[in-house]
Amino acid sequence: ANDAVKKLEKDKAISEDEAKKAYDEVQKLTDTYTTKIDESVKSKESELLKV
Structure with missing residues (x-):
């Protein structure tokens, strides 16, 4: 997205x-x-550590 903005600005x-x-x-x-x-x-880590 930044590259697209940069090109538009350059042009x-x-x-x-x-x-x-x-x-x-x-x-x-x-x-x-x-x-x-x-x-x-963080949620997934917590979930995995419960087992």
């Missing part, structure tokens, strides 16, 4: 401000899903 298809917003949105999504994955891993 002047979007402004620097739009690119910054896009990068921020990608980072928010990344953080959200990283947190969800971490929670799933």
Whole structure:
């Protein structure tokens, strides 16, 4: 996703401000899903350790 934004910015298809917003949105999504994955891993570890 960041590569796509970078290409659009390079090709002047979007402004620097739009690119910054896009990068921020990608980072928010990344953080959200990283947190969800971490929670799933902890849950699974806990589940496996109970046995």
